[in-house]
Structures are given as C-alpha cells and as structure tokens.
Amino acid sequence: MTQQNKRRQALELIRANLADENLITDTAGLRPYECDGLTAIREMPWAVALPQSEAQVIAILRICKEHHIPVVPRGAGTGLSGGARPNQDGLVLGLSKMDRIIEVDPLNCVARLQPGVRNLAISEAASEFGLYYAPDPSSQIACSIGGNVAENSGGVHCLKYGLTVHNVLGVRVVTSDGDTLELGGALYDTPGLDLLAVLNGSEGMLGIITEVTVALLPKPEQVVVMLAAFHTIEDAGKAVTNIIGQGIIPAGMEMMDQLAIQAAEQFAHAGYPQNAAAILLIELDGGAQEVENLCRQVERLVQASNAYHIDTATDEKEQMRLWKGRKSAFPAVGRISPDYYCMDGTIPRRQITHVLASIEEFSKEYGLRVANVFHAGDGNLHPLILFDANQPGELAAAEEMGGRILELCVAVGGTVTGEHGVGVEKLNQMCVQFNASELEQFFALKHAWDPHGLLNPGKGIPTLTRCGELGGMHVRHGEIAFPDIERF
Amino acid sequence: MDQSSFLKQAIESALAAKQSLSFTGEGSKKKWLPSVSENMLSTLEHRGIVSYDPSELVITVRAGTPIRELNMELAQHKQKLASDPPQYFGQGTVGGAVSSGFSGPGRPWQGALRDAVLGIELINGKSEVLRFGGQVMKNVAGYDVSRLATGAFGCLGLILSASLRVHPAAEHEQTFAFDFSAERAVEYCRSIARMPLPLSATCWVAGVLYIRLSGTEVALQAAQTKLGGELVLAEQLWPQVRDHQHSFFKPAAIDHEKPAGAKLWRLIVPPASVTPKVDEDALLIEWGGGLRWMWHSDDEFVAQYIREAGGWSWAMGEPIRLGEEECKYMSALKLAFDPHDLFSSPLKFEGHG
Numbered sequence A: 001m002t003q004q005n006k007r008r009q010a011l012e013l014i015r016a017n018l019a020d021e022n023l024i025t026d027t028a029g030l031r032p033y034e035c036d037g038l039t040a041i042r043e044m045p046w047a048v049a050l051p052q053s054e055a056q057v058i059a060i061l062r063i064c065k066e067h068h069i070p071v072v073p074r075g076a077g078t079g080l081s082g083g084a085r086p087n088q089d090g091l092v093l094g095l096s097k098m099d100r101i102i103e104v105d106p107l108n109c110v111a112r113l114q115p116g117v118r119n120l121a122i123s124e125a126a127s128e129f130g131l132y133y134a135p136d137p138s139s140q141i142a143c144s145i146g147g148n149v150a151e152n153s154g155g156v157h158c159l160k161y162g163l164t165v166h167n168v169l170g171v172r173v174v175t176s177d178g179d180t181l182e183l184g185g186a187l188y189d190t191p192g193l194d195l196l197a198v199l200n201g202s203e204g205m206l207g208i209i210t211e212v213t214v215a216l217l218p219k220p221e222q223v224v225v226m227l228a229a230f231h232t233i234e235d236a237g238k239a240v241t242n243i244i245g246q247g248i249i250p251a252g253m254e255m256m257d258q259l260a261i262q263a264a265e266q267f268a269h270a271g272y273p274q275n276a277a278a279i280l281l282i283e284l285d286g287g288a289q290e291v292e293n294l295c296r297q298v299e300r301l302v303q304a305s306n307a308y309h310i311d312t313a314t315d316e317k318e319q320m321r322l323w324k325g326r327k328s329a330f331p332a333v334g335r336i337s338p339d340y341y342c343m344d345g346t347i348p349r350r351q352i353t354h355v356l357a358s359i360e361e362f363s364k365e366y367g368l369r370v371a372n373v374f375h376a377g378d379g380n381l382h383p384l385i386l387f388d389a390n391q392p393g394e395l396a397a398a399e400e401m402g403g404r405i406l407e408l409c410v411a412v413g414g415t416v417t418g419e420h421g422v423g424v425e426k427l428n429q430m431c432v433q434f435n436a437s438e439l440e441q442f443f444a445l446k447h448a449w450d451p452h453g454l455l456n457p458g459k460g461i462p463t464l465t466r467c468g469e470l471g472g473m474h475v476r477h478g479e480i481a482f483p484d485i486e487r488f
Numbered sequence B: 001m002d003q004s005s006f007l008k009q010a011i012e013s014a015l016a017a018k019q020s021l022s023f024t025g026e027g028s029k030k031k032w033l034p035s036v037s038e039n040m041l042s043t044l045e046h047r048g049i050v051s052y053d054p055s056e057l058v059i060t061v062r063a064g065t066p067i068r069e070l071n072m073e074l075a076q077h078k079q080k081l082a083s084d085p086p087q088y089f090g091q092g093t094v095g096g097a098v099s100s101g102f103s104g105p106g107r108p109w110q111g112a113l114r115d116a117v118l119g120i121e122l123i124n125g126k127s128e129v130l131r132f133g134g135q136v137m138k139n140v141a142g143y144d145v146s147r148l149a150t151g152a153f154g155c156l157g158l159i160l161s162a163s164l165r166v167h168p169a170a171e172h173e174q175t176f177a178f179d180f181s182a183e184r185a186v187e188y189c190r191s192i193a194r195m196p197l198p199l200s201a202t203c204w205v206a207g208v209l210y211i212r213l214s215g216t217e218v219a220l221q222a223a224q225t226k227l228g229g230e231l232v233l234a235e236q237l238w239p240q241v242r243d244h245q246h247s248f249f250k251p252a253a254i255d256h257e258k259p260a261g262a263k264l265w266r267l268i269v270p271p272a273s274v275t276p277k278v279d280e281d282a283l284l285i286e287w288g289g290g291l292r293w294m295w296h297s298d299d300e301f302v303a304q305y306i307r308e309a310g311g312w313s314w315a316m317g318e319p320i321r322l323g324e325e326e327c328k329y330m331s332a333l334k335l336a337f338d339p340h341d342l343f344s345s346p347l348k349f350e351g352h353g
C-alpha cells in the first residue's frame, strides 16, 4: 500500500471510533489547532481527533502505532512553549472533550477529573465543601488539568502550596503501546519507581493523561493582599529576600516593574502607583489573628527595604482589584506592543537584582523594551520582550535576546524554564543546561515509555546534533558541553 | 569529604568485571528491605554540606551525610527539612533517605520526601556522572529524574548528592491527645482535614489519637479551641513513630504479645477507608488515615482488605508487589539508566504482580 493509502486507511479506522464531529480534517477546522499560546510558531496538523473517553484514546493510539503516525497531545492549547504545536504529518489528540469532573470527594479531600477539566472549575466545584485546588496558573480560566500535569504548571500560590507535581496524587495514563497505567489515587504514596512524578512535566512525550486525582486543601480562614511600591528594583528585590529570610512564606509574592505596572494599569485599572520602579504583591493567609500579626511583620520588613507606599486589602473585592492587574498583565502588555515574547527562567532569589539589571542592558543593546512581571518568591522570571513581527529582524532579535536571558539564568545557578516547559521553544537553551550524557539519558528515559517515538516527537529534549551545531560557544562547568560531537 | 571520583571508579570496576553492585549508607533501613547483592558500595565517606544559603530555602548535601548533621546545621538557622524522613535517631544518611523515599508523619501536610527533592547528582549504570534538576523550586527543564530517582532504592544509579528544599521551622509545636477507637480516630481526622488548621501530623496507637499542630503561638491557640483534646508532651512520640522505633514496631519474634508469624504490613489506602477488623493492638494509623501499619499473619486477609479499600500493601522485609503493566515500564526505565543491570536493588520488577 502506498503511504498515502495507508494514511487514508488510518483515518477511516480513527473515524470509526469517533463521533463524526470529533474528527477534523478540513483546513478551516484545522486552523484553530495550528499553534498553542506560542503563536509565533505554527504548523497545520494532518488531522485532529477529539476523543470523549479513555477507550477512544486507547483505540486511536493503537491505530497510530500500527500506522506510524505521530501524535501531539493537546489540552486547551494555552501552553507558551509550543508543546502542543502540531506536526504536519501528525495527529493532534485534543482532550478538551473529556472535561467531566468525575467526583469531588470531601472525605478524602481529593477530586477525580478527566484531563480536559479547566483548572478554575476544580476550585469552583470544591468550594461548597470549603476546599480548593491550590496551583493557579494565570491562565486558569482556560487551561486544562491534563495540560497542567504535562507542564507541571505553577501559579501565584505555588510559593507556599507547591506546583502541580506537589498537588497531584494520581493519574491514569495511556502509553503509545496502548497500555493503561493507574498510578496513585486518593493515596499519599505509590509503590516502586515514582512514575507519577516523572509524568508531571513530561510535556505529552511519555503518555496521554486520561484522568487526574488532585489534592484539595481547606480554604484559609483569612487572606490579606498587600501592595508595596518601591523607587528601585533593587529595593523590591531586597524586600523579597528579607521576607523569606525572616522565615515568612507568603501564599504568593509577585513583582512587576514599571513598564508592566503601566501596561496593567491602563488595562485593568487596579490602582497601581504609576511612578513606582517596582511593586510587590504579597498575599498572606492563615488564621485571623495570625494573619494580622504577619501583616504587621511584613509591613515592617518592606518599609525597612524602603517601600514608599503600602496598600493593604482585607476584603475580597479589594483583593480581586489588586490581583486583577497582575493576572491580566500578559494581555495588558499585548495591548501596548504588537507582539511580545515571554521568557520563563528561574534563578536563585539573591540573583534577582543582578539578573534584572542585565536584562535592562540587553534591552538597550537590542533596542527592544522589556516588561517584567513574575513570581518573585520563587525566583521565576517572566521577562516579556516587546517587538513587532512586521518589522524585519525584530522577531529574530527578540528570540536571540530571549536566548541570552535564559543562558544567564543557567549561569547564575538557575534553569531555562520554571513552569512553561521546553516545548519547541527552548530546545537550544537545553543544550546550555545539560551535557550530552544527560541528554542521552533523557532520550533513554523517553524510549522506555515510547519506544517508537510517536508521542510529541521533536519536543522537549534537543538532539545531540542540534546542540553540536550550536556548538562551542556554550561552556558549562568550565567545559565545552559537546566535545565529542563534530562541529559544522 | 568529596569521594565522588572514588565512587565513580568503583562503579567503573564493577562494570568492567560485570559484577553486580548495590549501595548502602548506614544500613539503617536494612531490616525493612529484601537482601541485595553482597557487593556493597558504601557512601559513608562521601559526606558534607556542599552549599547552603538559608534565604534560598535549599541545601545541597552529599549522600553520606548523616541526617543528624544536616538537621543540626538547619536548626542553627531555624530551618528544617520540608519533609521529615525517618532518620533512625540520626544514623540514617541523606543518600539512604532519598533512595528509599520514605516520608515522615507530616506527609499529607508537609509533602512527601520526593516533593522536597529539587535536584540530584547521579552515577548511572554507564558510570556517567549526571546532574538533574537544580537548586531552585521551579524547574521544568527535562524530565524530572530527581524525583524519579527518589525512592528508587538505588536501582537507577548512585545518588552522589541531593539539593533539598527546606522550610522555616515552626515557632511552636503542640500535641493533643484523644481517647478514641481506631474507627472514631479516622472519622475525626477526616472531619478536621477539611478545616484550615495548622495540622502537621496525626498518629493513632493503643487507643489514643495524637494530633500535632505546628505554627505560630496565636495560630496554635486559635486551633486548640476548635480541636479540643488534652495537651500532652510528645517529644518522644513523633521521632519514635517516624523512625519506626515505637514499641508497636517491635518484631513479633521478640514481642510475645504479637501473634506468632505476624508480618508487619504497610498499607497505603484512601485516608477515609474503614479500619480493618483486627485487634486494635495490631494497628497504628498515620497520615490522617492514609497510612496504616498492621501486624497480621494472613496474607489473604490483607489482600482482601486492600481489594475493598483500594491502595496497596507492602509486607516489610519482602519485595514490594507491583502490577504487571507497571513492571513493564519500571523495568524499561531501570534499563534506561542501567543498561547492563549492574545495580542490584530491593526493588524487583519481575516475578510477581
């Protein structure tokens, strides 16, 4: 059979397993799937399948294995690293129609969810029991729990309550062989190798997540949100280190610089001080008296770091106002620039001031503005590089500058991605962070799960050849990263 | 002292001689584990704190470092390990703790040990020294090998060092006791799990439920009025439970109160599960109901209980039983790290399920 006929046959087999409207092959229907949240990188898929059950997922994967068709899993498509970017000869497996909350179990403090359930819907469903799901990416109204697990997503509250990996107790996963594994559940430990841990952050490259069990936490009795404004970024950075150094772990601690503040203010009217060089948004939670004490303590600490303005919100409406500016910062920046490119490096907190100053220098060098809005408590930076894709060379300049920022993050002891994942976007920077043996180890791990390399091929881990081509400019631990690979 | 080149050489030689190898720290967990290769490589000399900056909330330590030493250093800065793994009264090493992946009594509230592992340095079965993860909390570059290697009992390689998340130590800690049956204790634990209380551990043993609170003085005062119970001194209790040194854990061979031939079972179940119908002396319940230790001589009784409750069981000292499909992927992963099957480990991926 010709390749084309084989593919046609595969399509018919897939169609036989799905309701008609759940297999998309026409150009207009495929268009919305050509990219994820990283819109600069696009490719039209061969077809899109939208299964409604695990049985359909298994059937589709078996057909794809039989016919050697690559599979790109997709949740809500809000990912920012191109993890769900299609392959032109591959099937996009969209999990958005598996969006049922199977069970909220208040006795065991867990919820069982299909992968397409929206992040925010979990806390909404748990609310009647006084419970909530802690990890809250800014995209929470749209992004799916399956995507969250695949990216090990973070959010504002991860400083105190951990990332997705810390809040997921179980998954069901279908492998490219069509096997189904049930890992964990309403359970605090799993037997043998921790397959559950390694699926978190696996970017759809190891298996398809078909069910997730998450831990639910009691809603705190009292919450206070404090805004502190500073005349210099350095002072704001110092305040972050001081608070944590004093043994206080706020529920969240976010920083925005002047450009981000101004953009957010125009967009959301949150009442941010327009002239501040930086603001911190600090959320404190706990018992009523405890929070009152904490508030006083944190107020003293930010004042000692030269905060010139403090705004404390105790009622929910005021808190929403303060958070609104932060949570809409990305779209707000989108309003003041035709395009922006979002970075995601993490650094040790003590390096915040140094790295932000270097970013400022890069910004001058490349002539591109940068807005900074980020998870300061975790040292997870999100420099947004502003550019105009219609100006020749600007996209390339933004990408190059972004690459340099990430390399700096690695150099100061951090990482190229804190929560958005590698996808297709940060493949080059992975060559800086890992040496050839480490990358080979990643490939061996991938091979153990997906021996035919069908799941999300080309994502997450760069090939040695690619790193070799990037070559000798990358020096790690004082050694050249790829001494054994021929240079081109 | 840094002994990494010595350890790497030892693995190279074993590889050249095709001789299987296993790793040991202080050997503090030996009695819980099936025996492994006679050819033991000890990490004890590879010890010391590599780096520690309290304001970054992370410490990097070599595998052979006794947990006691680590805790002493942390205490000087009013910090502690985010997870409180068994340390067998300070004898256990960091490498042993990470390799076995046991979490302490605070698991549901303070996270599992693997949650606190931010990065590792590992020698794989090709004798390559590899680094994964790092020293920052948020890091999704590459697969999470650090957490995969936690609890792998050395089957993927030798953990040379680990970067562990640390927390500020709680200002105050108090324990309250309740005279409850096992059933009532689990019910009570489940009802308070939904309340925003500074819970940090629970343990039911010998007819008494102990609940530990950790936090600021005002937080504890406020919680106490909601909880009730009798304030007790429990400085001994928690380390004893954590380190499996409480008299409950005394083997049946020495403790004649226990039925002859009884095995110690570690049952991981949904926390609200019913309590097994056994003599109350044969039970110890932690993790708000999620971890139950049980002495029992009838394997079928245990299997039946697990079938009904859900979860899994482990007869301490015997191999952990794993499902067939899980074994397929776990053994493939083992070979991905150790292609020559050099490392002998108490984790076995064949022969049962």
Ligand SMILES: Cc1cc2nc3c(=O)[nH]c(=O)nc-3n(C[C@H](O)[C@H](O)[C@H](O)COP(=O)(O)OP(=O)(O)OC[C@H]3O[C@@H](n4cnc5c(N)ncnc54)[C@H](O)[C@@H]3O)c2cc1C
Binding pocket: A036, A037, A072, A073, A074, A075, A076, A077, A078, A079, A080, A082, A083, A084, A095, A115, A136, A137, A138, A139, A142, A143, A144, A145, A146, A147, A148, A149, A150, A151, A152, A153, A154, A155, A156, A203, A204, A205, A207, A208, A209, A210, A330, A331, A419, A420, A456
């Ligand atoms: C405005 C905005 C704000 C954001 N803020 C944050 C933030 O605060 N924190 C943060 O961490 N991220 C943030 N993100 C990024 C993104 O929302 C997260 O990565 C999210 O978890 C992706 O979920 P998704 O359902 O959209 O996944 P997708 O984008 O569809 O997919 C993401 C990856 O997961 C894989 N995948 C998806 N579903 C499955 C499944 N069921 N099984 C296996 N693999 C699967 C895909 O192949 C892909 O590799 C933001 C994005 C936007 C657009």
